[in-house]
Amino acid sequence: MPRAIKIILFFLRNSLRLGKKQLKRSETxxxxxxxxxxxxxxxxxxxxxxxxxxxxxxxxxxxxxxIYIYDTGEKLSENEIARLEGFLENQxxxxxFTPVMMTQIMATGERQxxxxxxxxxxxxxxxPPTNYHRYINRGTGELSxxxxxxxxxxxxxxLQIDVGDKLNLISPANMQYTIFGLQTxxxxxxxxxxxxxGIYDSxxxxxxxxxxxxxTLRYTREDTVVDTAEVYYDxxxxxxxxxxxxxxxxxxxxxxxxxxxxFIIYSWIDYNSNLFTMLVVQKWxxxxxxxxxxxxxxxxxxxxxxxxxxxxxxDIGILKATGCNNGILKAFFLSKTMILSLIAILSGxxxxxxxxxxxxxxxxxxxxxxxxxxxxxxIQPDIQIxxxxxxxSLVIALWATLISLRKISSLTIxxxxxx
Amino acid sequence: MALLKAINIKKTYSDAGNVLEVLTGxxxxxxxGETIAVTGESGCGKSTLLHILGILDRPDSxxxxxxxxxxxxxxxxxxxxxxxxxxxxxxxxxLLEDFTASENVAIPQFIASGNWNESIRVAKDLxxxxxxQSHCDKYPNxxxxxxxxxxAVARALVNRPEIILADEPTGNLDPRHSxxxxxxxxxxxxxxxxxxxMVTHNIEISxxxxxxxxxxxxxxxxxx
Numbered sequence: 001m002p003r004a005i006k007i008i009l010f011f012l013r014n015s016l017r018l019g020k021k022q023l024k025r026s027e028t029x030x031x032x033x034x035x036x037x038x039x040x041x042x043x044x045x046x047x048x049x050x051x052x053x054x055x056x057x058x059x060x061x062x063x064x065x066x067i068y069i070y071d072t073g074e075k076l077s078e079n080e081i082a083r084l085e086g087f088l089e090n091q092x093x094x095x096x097f098t099p100v101m102m103t104q105i106m107a108t109g110e111r112q113x114x115x116x117x118x119x120x121x122x123x124x125x126x127x128p129p130t131n132y133h134r135y136i137n138r139g140t141g142e143l144s145x146x147x148x149x150x151x152x153x154x155x156x157x158x159l160q161i162d163v164g165d166k167l168n169l170i171s172p173a174n175m176q177y178t179i180f181g182l183q184t185x186x187x188x189x190x191x192x193x194x195x196x197x198g199i200y201d202s203x204x205x206x207x208x209x210x211x212x213x214x215x216t217l218r219y220t221r222e223d224t225v226v227d228t229a230e231v232y233y234d235x236x237x238x239x240x241x242x243x244x245x246x247x248x249x250x251x252x253x254x255x256x257x258x259x260x261x262x263f264i265i266y267s268w269i270d271y272n273s274n275l276f277t278m279l280v281v282q283k284w285x286x287x288x289x290x291x292x293x294x295x296x297x298x299x300x301x302x303x304x305x306x307x308x309x310x311x312x313x314x315d316i317g318i319l320k321a322t323g324c325n326n327g328i329l330k331a332f333f334l335s336k337t338m339i340l341s342l343i344a345i346l347s348g349x350x351x352x353x354x355x356x357x358x359x360x361x362x363x364x365x366x367x368x369x370x371x372x373x374x375x376x377x378x379i380q381p382d383i384q385i386x387x388x389x390x391x392x393s394l395v396i397a398l399w400a401t402l403i404s405l406r407k408i409s410s411l412t413i414x415x416x417x418x419x
Numbered sequence: 420m421a422l423l424k425a426i427n428i429k430k431t432y433s434d435a436g437n438v439l440e441v442l443t444g445x446x447x448x449x450x451x452g453e454t455i456a457v458t459g460e461s462g463c464g465k466s467t468l469l470h471i472l473g474i475l476d477r478p479d480s481x482x483x484x485x486x487x488x489x490x491x492x493x494x495x496x497x498x499x500x501x502x503x504x505x506x507x508x509x510x511x512x513x514l515l516e517d518f519t520a521s522e523n524v525a526i527p528q529f530i531a532s533g534n535w536n537e538s539i540r541v542a543k544d545l546x547x548x549x550x551x552q553s554h555c556d557k558y559p560n561x562x563x564x565x566x567x568x569x570x571a572v573a574r575a576l577v578n579r580p581e582i583i584l585a586d587e588p589t590g591n592l593d594p595r596h597s598x599x600x601x602x603x604x605x606x607x608x609x610x611x612x613x614x615x616x617m618v619t620h621n622i623e624i625s626x627x628x629x630x631x632x633x634x635x636x637x638x639x640x641x642x643x
Contacts, residue, residue, distance in 0.1 A: 006533045
């Protein structure tokens, strides 16, 4: 081991011997405690923002499909559906797909009314693109009877409806002129299951129905009898294999060429890319801003280290007089300060993660679902976030220490000994 | 060849616009094994001279030569040279309060060699020679003034320096302890043949040295 390292380790061990006395000093506790708190705030903020971003992405992708295929005109006919099914079965990136009907409705409870989207759901499909089965938390997801429905927890809560209750659905399409005026048609369904995906929009405004009931809601009474009419779908939803999810935009470019641009194809990226880009930018901008908080807290380290050097001015003078060079003395103080800083940083990271975790468990401060898409804080501790936080904090601590260490070079032996 | 040679050393201090010339072209040389006393009025620059000879401070102009080699004060390894070549005994012991007597003595050796076990062994040997073997594990605040100065003398000798510079080493001691320390230093000079330059106000002590200089008007004048 190089001689200089041995000398530094010797003085560090001696510092540890005196460590308990030094650590109990209020100045040390305040200086490094303040630094730890700033690191905790930075960690908690980045972790919460990262958790929000990941949860939102997982939620959106978990609840929704990855690719949406529409007709260029109005609806997709059965022939077009058949053609698309033949095409999609041959795409290796596709995990599952299903045609979907949708319509706007009014959902009514005993006293409340809310606008919603009714969607068809093939509940017997083993792995549909929009997989609400995973999020059923009351009742069942099986629409075994014609007039069964599954609704989101937000809608159920708003309409004060539970599993087993009746839900009335009114469709603007299902209207008839009568002597009493325009009369809307109402269909009553049984709520079989309630799901909670965590995505506010989906939980508050979606009603899953069997295809036959949805067809009834979509046609006016003057139309051909529903059972014999040709069935039209609004879109085909596609779910991709996990490793291809982030290539969705490239895949739709390919599929457009392969399908001769006969359909309009969108991906989840088209609908959400601005949102996720904004979230990433927001996360790192806030991280940079809060790093300044850590920088300001590092002034305490400058103060504490400078005070420590001045208190040991005589010892430094004696060591210099007996042949200890500036490099070794600086390395000793640097090592001591960086060890204390590392302890403060790791404590801060731990405290920040704990703070973020506690925020996810409390119910006093909640997010507004209609603004933030989800209502609950979530965290998913990420090693990258923690690594960046620790690295940035260490760099700041190192910078603060190096500023203080200039004092050692400027300290002359005679000045140190005489004073 | 002289062990230490000072050529035309000048040093001034500035204080609120006033310039004080302390050393005004001082010339001086020390032979190997020689003991030298430097006396003079308070504030005449004795300690300044010693600090410059010991490369603790820089002269404004002039040269210092050790064993024929000119000293470059800006040289990177000047601390190492000081560690190996020069020993200091100050008026106040200047021991490190957080270390024991043996650790204080060992540290200069450890800085030179990097071997702590060997350094401690050498330190304890030296403390035995200065009659401090039973105080090896005591801290400075547990020792008397004379004992502290003995430890400081042992520390100055640990790297077997060629020259020891002592700045009023008995200034804070009573007569009994002063005599003990001076006897110790003279005995060690005879044993290891290292040169001594001692700044003192004490005429009796200066009479026991080979050579006696008086520092006056920034220059040394030999006595006797």
